[in-house]
Amino acid sequence: MKQVDTLIVGFGLAGLAYAETLRQHHQSFHIVDQAKGGSSVIAAGIYNPTVLKRFNLTWKGDEFHTAALPFYKVIEKRLSKQFIYPYPILKLFSQAADHNQWSVASDREDMSNFLDPKINKDVFKGIKSPLGYAIVNQCGRVDTTALIQAYAASISTYITQTSFDYSKMKVSSSHITYKDITAKRVVFCEGYAMVHNPFFNQLPLIGSKGQILIINAPELKLESILKGPIFIAPLGNDKYWAGASFEQEDKSLSITAEGAQWLKDKIERMIDVPYTVEKHITHIRPTVKDRRPLLGTHDQYPNVHLLNGMGSRGVLTAPSAAKWLFNHIKRQENLPKEVDINRFEKIG
Ligand SMILES: Cc1cc2nc3c(=O)[nH]c(=O)nc-3n(C[C@H](O)[C@H](O)[C@H](O)COP(=O)(O)OP(=O)(O)OC[C@H]3O[C@@H](n4cnc5c(N)ncnc54)[C@H](O)[C@@H]3O)c2cc1C
Known part of the structure; x- marks a missing residue:
């Protein structure tokens, strides 16, 4: 029997962020992942805390951005591989009316770190920008495919590549068992496949x-x-x-x-x-009805947890979401109410 602190089901950005959080706190884990690849491995991995359609920040955009980059940098350093590729984003304007909105937004305190106020009219070879473009700074992409592959390779003895069979999991008040693994708790990180998870599939993961x-x-x-x-x-x-x-x-x-x-x-x-x-x-x-992550603990099983709902911004969201869940489980801290699964009708 293998004994660990946490069994993690699913190894996309959410599972990786939780595993890394446990590792940083010297907690043991085992991962079950079906190795079919999820949303994380086809994502561009763009990190951009702004919503360029609405000229504002995403929910907790600045906070997530501040936490995410150092988080991935630690992994880069440990695995001696580059995953973060900083690039400015060139926002191509589709209507002249947006120029004014851009100028106003770039002047705002929350946006000025990111939006360069200049409206550029020069011509880039190969790019169609008849109405000009402007620059979003402090953005780029995380090579999520390389990150997940390299991380998985570095902990290969802690990963079982198979589809998780929910009927084989036994939950008691002190621990859970799954085949030859005993863990104090399980954290499900299955992305959109959560819709097949009998413990949590009543939650409004829309996809x-x-x-x-x-x-x-x-x-x-x-x-x-x-x-x-x-x-x-x-x-x-x-x-x-x-x-x-x-x-x-x-x-x-x-x-x-x-x-x-x-x-x-x-x-x-x-x-x-x-x-x-x-x-x-x-x-x-894995998008959610109210566009916020799904974090928390099953209503009837105190050692069955969920880390999901990373939406369309998993790169920025996953490190902070993993930290919130860890502090909730290990330190009994309250989750932000916006992400707690208890905001929906009780499950179970
Ligand atoms: C087209 C596209 C583009 C995107 N672009 C970006 C982007 O540029 N920037 C950004 O931040 N986000 C982007 N996203 C969103 C991002 O991909 C997600 O927010 C994030 O990757 C979700 O991570 P996850 O770990 O929750 O889910 P997933 O990446 O789907 O991982 C879930 C894992 O669980 C495994 N799994 C599921 N069920 C089981 C089971 N029963 N047994 C075993 N294993 C199981 C799956 O195989 C998978 O490995 C994009 C998404 C898409 C689809």
């Missing part, structure tokens, strides 16, 4: 499908992330991540011809150099 294209555009030579109707982010070697759609109805993991065409239309509104499509992939963001 939002995103299709993306990986394109090759040798003439683009982009050293920033473009934000027009979609994001185009450099991956190196002339490859770019282009996406993503937000689809509410279809919750399948199938790519569609309409999805590809929609993305190509947007790409061609943003760049005017040739490109080829290398990959078309999709996954489902």
Whole structure:
């Protein structure tokens, strides 16, 4: 029998953030992950605390941003690998009326760290920006695929690659057992697959499908992330991540011809150099009805916990959410009420 403090189910950004938080506090863990890849491994990994459509910050954007980068830097240092790629975001304006809104927003105290007030009119080779562009600072991307792969490789003896069989978990008041593992508690981090988790599937995880294209555009030579109707982010070697759609109805993991065409239309509104499509992939963001994470403890089982609902901003949200949950479990601290699953009707 293997004995650990915490059993973690799911190893995307949420599971990784929780494992790293436990590691930093010298707590043991074992992870069960079905190794099929979740939302985290297809994400661009863009970190950007602003909402460029509404010229404001995301909920706790500044706080999450301040916590997230040092969190990933510690992992970079320990694994001697680069995962953080700082890039400015170039916001391409779609209407002249936005110039004024931009100037007003960039002057606000909360936004001035991020929005450069200058409206630029110069022309970048390969980029269509007839109405100019402006720069968002302190942004970039975390290579989430490389991060998850490298982290998993560094703790491979603590990961079992299999689909978690909920019927095999036994919960008692002092511990839980799962096959040959005994743990004081379990933390479920399954992303959108939480809809199959009998302990938590009554919570309003809505999910939002995103299709993306990986394109090759040798003439683009982009050293920033473009934000027009979609994001185009450099991956190196002339490859770019282009996406993503937000689809509410279809919750399948199938790519569609309409999805590809929609993305190509947007790409061609943003760049005017040739490109080829290398990959078309999709996954489902774990989005929640009220757009806040889902954290907490099962109503009937005090050692069964949830870390989910990272939405479309998992890179920035996961480190702080993991810390909140850890402090809730280990130090009996209250969770912020906005993220506590108790904000919804009691489950169980
Ligand atoms: C197209 C797209 C683009 C995105 N772009 C960005 C971006 O640029 N920046 C950003 O911050 N966020 C982005 N996101 C959102 C981000 O991906 C999510 O917020 C975050 O990755 C969710 O992490 P997670 O760990 O909760 O879920 P996931 O990444 O889905 O991980 C869940 C893990 O649990 C495993 N699992 C599930 N059920 C079981 C089971 N029963 N047994 C065993 N294992 C199980 C899965 O295999 C998976 O490995 C994007 C999402 C999409 C879809």
